[in-house]
Amino acid sequence: MGRGAEGATSPASYRHWTAEHVRFADLDPLGHVNNNAFGVYFEQGRVGFARESRLLEGRPGIGTVLARFAADYLAELGHPAGIAVGTRILSVGRSSFVFGQGVFAGERCFAVAESVTVLFDLATRRPVALDPAQRRLLEAWMESFSGAR
Amino acid sequence: MGRGAEGATSPASYRHWTAEHVRFADLDPLGHVNNNAFGVYFEQGRVGFARESRLLEGRPGIGTVLARFAADYLAELGHPAGIAVGTRILSVGRSSFVFGQGVFAGERCFAVAESVTVLFDLATRRPVALDPAQRRLLEAWMESFSGAR
Amino acid sequence: MGRGAEGATSPASYRHWTAEHVRFADLDPLGHVNNNAFGVYFEQGRVGFARESRLLEGRPGIGTVLARFAADYLAELGHPAGIAVGTRILSVGRSSFVFGQGVFAGERCFAVAESVTVLFDLATRRPVALDPAQRRLLEAWMESFSGAR
Amino acid sequence: MGRGAEGATSPASYRHWTAEHVRFADLDPLGHVNNNAFGVYFEQGRVGFARESRLLEGRPGIGTVLARFAADYLAELGHPAGIAVGTRILSVGRSSFVFGQGVFAGERCFAVAESVTVLFDLATRRPVALDPAQRRLLEAWMESFSGAR
Numbered sequence: 069m070g071r072g073a074e075g076a077t078s079p080a081s082y083r084h085w086t087a088e089h090v091r092f093a094d095l096d097p098l099g100h101v102n103n104n105a106f107g108v109y110f111e112q113g114r115v116g117f118a119r120e121s122r123l124l125e126g127r128p129g130i131g132t133v134l135a136r137f138a139a140d141y142l143a144e145l146g147h148p149a150g151i152a153v154g155t156r157i158l159s160v161g162r163s164s165f166v167f168g169q170g171v172f173a174g175e176r177c178f179a180v181a182e183s184v185t186v187l188f189d190l191a192t193r194r195p196v197a198l199d200p201a202q203r204r205l206l207e208a209w210m211e212s213f214s215g216a217r
Numbered sequence: 218m219g220r221g222a223e224g225a226t227s228p229a230s231y232r233h234w235t236a237e238h239v240r241f242a243d244l245d246p247l248g249h250v251n252n253n254a255f256g257v258y259f260e261q262g263r264v265g266f267a268r269e270s271r272l273l274e275g276r277p278g279i280g281t282v283l284a285r286f287a288a289d290y291l292a293e294l295g296h297p298a299g300i301a302v303g304t305r306i307l308s309v310g311r312s313s314f315v316f317g318q319g320v321f322a323g324e325r326c327f328a329v330a331e332s333v334t335v336l337f338d339l340a341t342r343r344p345v346a347l348d349p350a351q352r353r354l355l356e357a358w359m360e361s362f363s364g365a366r
Numbered sequence: 367m368g369r370g371a372e373g374a375t376s377p378a379s380y381r382h383w384t385a386e387h388v389r390f391a392d393l394d395p396l397g398h399v400n401n402n403a404f405g406v407y408f409e410q411g412r413v414g415f416a417r418e419s420r421l422l423e424g425r426p427g428i429g430t431v432l433a434r435f436a437a438d439y440l441a442e443l444g445h446p447a448g449i450a451v452g453t454r455i456l457s458v459g460r461s462s463f464v465f466g467q468g469v470f471a472g473e474r475c476f477a478v479a480e481s482v483t484v485l486f487d488l489a490t491r492r493p494v495a496l497d498p499a500q501r502r503l504l505e506a507w508m509e510s511f512s513g514a515r
Numbered sequence: 516m517g518r519g520a521e522g523a524t525s526p527a528s529y530r531h532w533t534a535e536h537v538r539f540a541d542l543d544p545l546g547h548v549n550n551n552a553f554g555v556y557f558e559q560g561r562v563g564f565a566r567e568s569r570l571l572e573g574r575p576g577i578g579t580v581l582a583r584f585a586a587d588y589l590a591e592l593g594h595p596a597g598i599a600v601g602t603r604i605l606s607v608g609r610s611s612f613v614f615g616q617g618v619f620a621g622e623r624c625f626a627v628a629e630s631v632t633v634l635f636d637l638a639t640r641r642p643v644a645l646d647p648a649q650r651r652l653l654e655a656w657m658e659s660f661s662g663a664r
Contacts, residue, residue: 136290139286140284141282
């Protein structure tokens with residue numbers, strides 16, 4: 069059990085940010101944010117990245133699905149709280165790539181996650197290769213991260 | 218990226234089962250069960266195991282929290298569908314233990330997960346050690362699995 | 367404030383039933399089923415009715431949306447619990463109809479709801495009239511209820 | 516079927532506001548915000564009102580529960596969207612009061628709701644009377660609304 073990839077718990081490691089806040093509905097009977105609500109925060113960060121980076125533009129009928137998700141929960145989070153989801157690209161494959169993410173309140177990291185994400189044909193329901201423009205886009209985000217360290 | 222621990226995708230690996238079904242509300246805009254709904258199925262299996270095994274009996278004020286969760290999503294799942302969540306114990310530590318789980322429809326495995334679960338004092342909000350009875354209980358479940366192979 | 371339409375809290379008033387159970391994830395920090403989880407139970411009953419009655423068969427590209435939803439919460443519900451959602455048709459209009467529903471555990475009613483549901487063209491995103499077959503189907507369900515009293 | 520209490524669809528009717536935004540997870544397979552996600556927005560507004568008005572201060576062990584909820588859904592809402600939940604007090608009873616609310620994006624109203632809310636003893640799980648300070652607080656919020664028209 070670790071804390072995700074190198075630098076995962078440091079805000080300085082992320083260049084893409086999504087503003088969120090804890091909803092009362094994110095709490096479970098233990099009075100803290102449930103792990104599946106953290107899952108929603110991470111999803112919101114990935115969806116925000118895809119939209120703002122224009123990753124899927126020019127590829128109608130193509131979406132993304134999760135193949136693997138792994139998260140470390142580092143501290144309890146309560147309500148109300150303003151949070152920010154940091155998102156970066158950790159690696160790029162043929163038809164998949166890996167998101168690295170962290171949920172922060174201020175400088176403090178409450179959870180980190182890695183998500184293996186597969187490009188997916190919505191008609192055939194099968195994986196499909198990243199095209200050269202998508203690969204360049206993801207590699208540029210990946211490098212910008214490395215340069216930032 | 219793997220498929221979880223050995224035997225994780227085989228129903229024969231599990232001795233504790235929780236019946237579930239897909240709700241319409243578990244679907245996302247892609248028309249399939251969202252990964253966070255799978256997270257709810259896995260939670261339902263862990264909660265069912267804890268209740269039916271009486272893991273927390275005799276320890277008032279003690280609950281469990283997730284420290285780490287890792288899942289592989291193997292196939293799309295739609296609505297309606299009857300499913301079953303298989304749950305086993307993969308390892309036992311001092312104040313934590315690891316659940317291994319699978320979501321099945323019939324013999325087919327749609328997702329597997331491992332969850333590092335920490336015994337937790339609900340007043341101090343700090344980890345607390347498993348007592349000898351809890352350790353024996355979890356080890357008995359772990360061995361019953363090994364014997365079943 | 368009332369208890370819905372006549373007979374709403376009596377299981378004898380319903381002919382269509384959907385089996386459900388409370389999930390741990392349906393609980394909120396007060397330790398009981400949150401009102402929005404009841405909303406999911408009611409939705410599951412409406413979706414089950416639409417599928418099993420074949421209401422939308424022969425009308426591709428047509429779905430249903432909620433125009434109005436009103437629920438009375440009569441008693442707290444906990445976890446675990448097996449429940450059943452009873453569904454009936456209270457009235458039929460030109461492009462809409464009204465569901466009456468109740469959530470029961472055994473004979474006891476925990477919540478009732480009425481849902482004004484509109485037939486909806488998924489391409490134009492506009493209401494569309496019920497066709498004669500749909501009207502007959504809904505009226506038959508409505509009458510079967512009256513006859514049952 | 517109506518549009519709630521007088522002025523319910525006008526932003527000018529509300530003095531308490533809660534900022535929200537649509538999450539991807541709020542969407543259902545029809546690609547729009549599900550009615551139960553609207554239910555979460557309304558809940559977030561009520562919880563924000565209770566906290567910011569200090570309605571429950573000085574009354575330990577007392578919470579609120581919903582007895583009745585009625586909503587009109589006026590237009591489809593998509594993702595992403597910034598929204599605001601307006602909240603007012605429509606009436607005050609002995610142990611209950613009625614929230615009136617609207618969900619807005621800009622000036623446009625997407626849904627309105629009325630929620631009969633009961634003061635509730637978390638130990639006995641029974642309704643309990645509003646004390647004089649709570650009554651004054653709620654009546655002041657109710658009057659401030661009337662004055663604003």
